[in-house]
Amino acid sequence: MAHVSVTGDTLTVEVEGLDRLWALKSRIEIPLRNIRGATADPGITREPKGLRAPGTHFPGVIVAGTFHRDGEKVFWDVKNPELAVVVELSDEKYTRLVVEVTDPRATVALIEQALRD
């Protein structure tokens, strides 16, 4: 589970609890200008993830950490696919973030609103 917040011109993703251990990362900060959009997407966890480095992948249990596939670098922190949100980035180390949040609809609205302001 991750906590997504916006302060000023920055989106912050804080990985919570033990997921920090699995993801080997606790916090990601992205300037809003490098965010292209956000989408609630439960189906994405069924897609091939690629090679993890570093991170953890117990299929059906948790996907956490950095995964490489087709030249893309994706940060994952998802246990419950129903709560997955995809944040597409540009000019960043990661191509996109796929994180589990408490309320995907609210998180997507938060990011879209921040991009409009």
Add this chain to the structure above:
Amino acid sequence: MPTLTGMGRPRAFDEAETVRAAARLFADRGFDGTSVDDLVNGLGVHRGSLYKVFGSKRGLYLAALRHHLDHEILPLTAALAAVDHPGTALSRAATGFDGGPAAGLLLLAAAERAPHDPEVAALVTEGLTALERTLGDPALAPALVATVLGLRLRARAGGGTGADAALALTNQLKE
């Protein structure tokens, strides 16, 4: 011959065709009712490519609505501008872009997304304003466009096209 670049594989799909097909899906099921899975399966495009090109489901939706305006609404209004009889113009507006299943996207966007999304609201306003301009009398046009939307909503629910009702209405108004 396509070449590989440092940023991954070249786009392996026709963007315009993808947007057109997405407009059909969104027109059928709405924004919330169309999942990314529906788009990936219905459009035959990789999920990563969708995100890379459009940024989000909303990005694709905005492109689909823009496509609907440019390829269906605005050509229709241009054609209606040449129609002299207001009743004919009204009935054609109510039925004229029923030819394809994407016909309801403007209507659905107005009801579903426009109240929550200023960019969708702006596109909807553009489409409705274009329709208003073709329906003549500026004082009556908003009510006539509302009639067009209402008739289309009935048609969507299986209530016939409403062309006769549109004609009857304008005949009444002229008297």
